[in-house]
Amino acid sequence: MVAGIETRFFEGPPHQKSPHYSLTDFDSGLFRTVGEILAVSLAQGGHAPTFFSQWAYSYLCNGQINPTQLDKNTVADSQLRLLIDQVESSTEQSLQGLTDEILNCGFTGAISVQHKEPIVRAITLHAVLRLQPMLEQLKEGLQLYGLHLLIKQYPEICQPLFVLGGDVTHFLSEKGTSKHQVELDLVNFIQDLLYESEADENGPRSITPARFLQWITGQGHVPLLPSEKKDFAVVVKFNHNCEADFGNHSICYPVVSSCAKTIVLPVKHMKSYSQFRMVLLEAFHLGQEFNNV
Template sequence: MEINRATDENIDELTDGIVSCGYTGRVSVDKKDQIIRAIVLHSTMRVVPMLDQLRKGLQLYDLLEVLKTHPDLCLPLFVPGEDDKVDATFILEKRQPDFSERGSVKYSREVNIMNLFQDFLQETEDCEQEGWSDEESEVPQHLTVGRIMQWMTGQAHKPLLPSEKKDLIISVKFYHDRDENHTICFPTVSACSRTITFPVAHLTIFSEFKNIMKTALTHGQSFHRV
């Protein structure tokens, strides 16, 4: 609260706000306690009728009973809590790669792809937070971590229910056979089964991986499987 941080030099700047809250005494630093009590009382008198009106509205649809029966599920609807925005860490925690035999050449290539995927997610998230331009980041402005999540699973946010969040798994598969009919292979996804399949060919360095992922995400409809 600004009143707590106020000093003799700047408390006069808060006079209008203090008076509008019903305080009628002298505005000074040594009167902080009285000013704060007046502000709290003023806020309470405004909030209580609003809450009472909300309670009456909820009664119309028996939502009060729902609140009593399922308080944990209803809490996020009224109290700010965990952000449901998807970040790189969430996707990486939910991925479940189907690796080949450990120590094999295939396994090494698959691990490399997972490292490139992690770098791609992190760069995309950094661009979101910093607001880099396309020239600076080489990542399209419309591309976000939530967009990548939606491409793979069909939803761009974290599941609301804790049970759904716990059970969410993104299966990662690898395609080692190379199709001779074309020179570039793209990853494919199945949102229904929450599966993404990476072609091992052409996904060896980050620049290649990023360009192929950007193309697949931009023209995502062409790379979906039922």
């Protein structure tokens, strides 16, 4: 049910989605229904909707949008993302051909290549601000069982129910480097694997988010008390040169330290999602004791 709601009513990159812009669905009250279904799912121990973007969840908490926290990556609508790409790659002549689309996004300045940055900014704000009615209706639905009140009172505690990876610290290489992109891919692989595993969370050998957390940190839940939660984080590091540690080899596995709440990923052996999944699952299933796999 939750997966169907995500596909039907939300759009954007995995785990960073925003409501789909649809005045038809809004007029029919469907986003209120979506909120009610999500509230029932959580109240009955069902799947958590961990596909919300950070800004959308923040709006559910406080009803405000902070423009300083928004950038072009916040835009989930495929047509507006395409418009941003067209603006950024445009020439003076081709930009004039986008005049109508740009004006429809609320930009009132001069349309020229010198103003590409404010044009993109206007498109970004337009993409986000027009979703407020859908989010407001979603909040109404989340009032079922008092869920929205809990979200407002305890936003940090409730965040893992809506935003995946809120308590993970990544030690990434410098932006713009090839290492940085590879490391971002691995972080996304972790999120994809945990999201995928929710469909088989009752399997005896499945790697659920709770079991994954237990493996890395020694406890199967995020602390609830703010005093404990503020110091809790899973640390993800990356080993780009495992040959230096093990010499020539065909396979090696992540190194987990539950005391330090740290996992070190062997980048060389996890270049694709299928490789990542195979290596991580083998390490998870074979490395539950205090020894080397």
